[in-house]
Amino acid sequence: MPAKLLVIVGETASGKSAIAMRLAEQLNGELICADSWTVRRELNIGTAKPSPAERAKVPHHLLDVVGPEEDFTAAVFKRLANQAIADVTSRGKLPILVGGTGLYIDGVLYDYNFLPQGDRAARGELNELSIEALLARIDAAGLELGNVDIRNKRRLIRLLETEGAEPTKQDLRQNTLIIGLQPEREALKERITARVEAMLNAGLEEEVKLLSERYGWAAEGLKGIGYQEWQDYFLGSQTLELTRERIISSTVGLAKRQRTWFKRNKSIHWFSTPVNYTQVDELVTTFLNN
RNA sequence: GGCGCCUUGGCGGAGUGGUUACGCAGAGGUCUGCAAAACCUCGUACACCGGUUCAAUUCCGGUAGGCGCCU
Numbered sequence: 513m514p515a516k517l518l519v520i521v522g523e524t525a526s527g528k529s530a531i532a533m534r535l536a537e538q539l540n541g542e543l544i545c546a547d548s549w550t551v552r553r554e555l556n557i558g559t560a561k562p563s564p565a566e567r568a569k570v571p572h573h574l575l576d577v578v579g580p581e582e583d584f585t586a587a588v589f590k591r592l593a594n595q596a597i598a599d600v601t602s603r604g605k606l607p608i609l610v611g612g613t614g615l616y617i618d619g620v621l622y623d624y625n626f627l628p629q630g631d632r633a634a635r636g637e638l639n640e641l642s643i644e645a646l647l648a649r650i651d652a653a654g655l656e657l658g659n660v661d662i663r664n665k666r667r668l669i670r671l672l673e674t675e676g677a678e679p680t681k682q683d684l685r686q687n688t689l690i691i692g693l694q695p696e697r698e699a700l701k702e703r704i705t706a707r708v709e710a711m712l713n714a715g716l717e718e719e720v721k722l723l724s725e726r727y728g729w730a731a732e733g734l735k736g737i738g739y740q741e742w743q744d745y746f747l748g749s750q751t752l753e754l755t756r757e758r759i760i761s762s763t764v765g766l767a768k769r770q771r772t773w774f775k776r777n778k779s780i781h782w783f784s785t786p787v788n789y790t791q792v793d794e795l796v797t798t799f800l801n802n
Numbered sequence: 803g804g805c806g807c808c809u810u811g812g813c814g815g816a817g818u819g820g821u822u823a824c825g826c827a828g829a830g831g832u833c834u835g836c837a838a839a840a841c842c843u844c845g846u847a848c849a850c851c852g853g854u855u856c857a858a859u860u861c862c863g864g865u866a867g868g869c870g871c872c873u
Contacts, residue, residue, distance in 0.1 A: 524838080549838060559838085585835035615837050622834090629835045661832070664841040670834090679834045737838045761827085766838050772831065 514687050515601040516800060520610040521617060521774055522693030523767035525703045527785050529562060531693065532610040533570055534789070535796065539608075542571040542600045544593055546611025546620070549736050551577050551584055554723060557716045558738030560707065573600070580723060580733030587626035590619040606800075614773035621690070623682040630673035638669045646672070684779050689799040691792065692780035694771070699785070704763045708756060711738065721746065737762040 518535065522528045532543055545551075549559040553576040562572055573596040578584045593609065593616070600607040611617060618624065638646065646668040650657065655676040660667050695703065720742045724734055729743055741758040744750035774780060781795060 547838090548836090583836075586837070587835040590835090613837065615834070615839095619834070624834045626835050635836090659832095661841055664832090666836075666840045667833085673835090681834070732836075735836090735838080739838095762838075768829090769838085773833075773837090776831095776833095 514685055515597070516606060517597060517685065517688045518606060518608045518796065518799070519617065519621065519688060519690040520608065520693070521614075521690060521780065522612060523695075523700070523770040523774075524612050524763060525560075525700060525707050525767065526612075526693040526695050527703075527787065528610050528612065528693055529560075529566075531691075531787055531789075531792065532608055533566060535792075536570040536606075536608055538793075539606050539796070539800070541606035541608045542573065544573045544596045544600070544607055544609045545575055546589070546593065546609055546613055546616045548584070548586075548589075548613045548616060549733075550575050551589070552580050552582075552733045553578065554580050555719075555733050555736070555739070557711050557714050557719045558736065560711070571600075581727045581731040583632075583732065585626075585629070586613075586615045586619050586624075587629070589613075589616045590624065590626065593620045612770050614770060618681075618777075621685050621688060623685065625680050627674040627677050627679055630670070635669060635673070638672065639665070643668065689796065690777070690780045691795070692774055692777075692782045693785055693787065694782050695785040700767060701764060704767070705760055708738075708760050708763065711759075712756065717742070717752075737766055 518539075518541065520528050520532050520535075535541060536543055543562075545562075547559070549555060550561045551574055552559070555561070561575060566572070567575070574589070574592055577592065597607045597609070597620075609617065609620065619626065641649070643663065643665060646665065647657075647662065650668065650671060653672065653675070655671060657671070658676075660671055662668065716738065720734075720739055723731075723739070724742070724746065727734060729740070734740060738759050741755050741762065745752065745755040783792060
């Protein structure tokens with residue numbers, strides 16, 4: 513029987529951090545961040561990374577584990593997250609997995625057997641090919657398309673890389689409680705707008721400028737929301753106002769895709785926001801006492 | 803008052819006498835080593851009233867609103 517694990521999921525700006533901090537302090541817990549962007553060093557303001565003050569109050573794991581230009585994958589995350597969970601548990605504390613990157617979370621909770629990693633150079637070459645050419649290669653290799661989306665290049669490339677191997681997953685990890693936060697649409701949009709405003713006031717422009725100069729726009733870390741939108745601005749072809757609008761709109765789009773991802777998970781206990789803490793506490797207490 | 807031009811789905815913006823672009827926004831969805839990624843699906847709108855026609859958003863006339871010029 514694996515150790516108890518509390519999980520908090522939800523779309524971006526749904527208020528996950530606040531409730532996670534609260535529960536961690538209340539339950540003597542430590543946070544493990546399941547976020548594909550806060551894992552990167554130097555991306556601080558644009559990723560809404562927990563502040564030094566918050567990190568001093570409650571230990572946060574898996575922040576700042578790779579540089580802005582390095583590769584990072586869901587499979588690596590899974591390994592690190594499992595190590596962190598074991599570590600926190602071994603010290604008698606409660607691990608709390610919190611984040612909005614659905615694939616990372618599911619990889620841990622459902623024990624995905626990530627298939628072999630593709631060769632980087634080969635992937636680059638395959639990327640140059642057309643859909644037709646990729647389909648021809650798949651056919652030549654004798655691979656079955658199955659229900660792979662044939663209009664999605666990445667999936668076709670992945671099929672070639674894995675040579676048609678079947679991925680597997682397990683049932684939900686035992687001793688796991690998943691709490692989901694679902695804000696009302698309009699409220700979320702307001703929260704996102706306010707957050708982007710706060711990022712700008714906190715010096716996002718300067719952060720992006722430094723990073724783009726140091727690593728270049730092609731670096732992985734500069735491709736994220738809150739970063740790539742600045743490229744045109746620095747070229748002088750886009751106003752600050754429009755840059756702001758684009759960041760907000762990308763973020764809203766992200767929230768929507770995250771919602772879609774979590775929606776299909778029937779094991780999540782949903783809470784609308786503002787969160788009713790009494791109900792959450794009740795649920796968590798019952799979980800921990802069983 | 804006279805003459806001319808314009809009026810397309812939430813916004814922008816094409817176009818056609820019959821098969822009803824497109825972009826953005828919005829909605830729904832897929833998802834196993836790039837996931838803040840990549841990809842898929844969804845909108846019968848043509849100001850109003852008549853007329854011509856087998857058929858009008860598309861042609862003709864009028865009405866309303868907007869824009870411009872003239873007296």
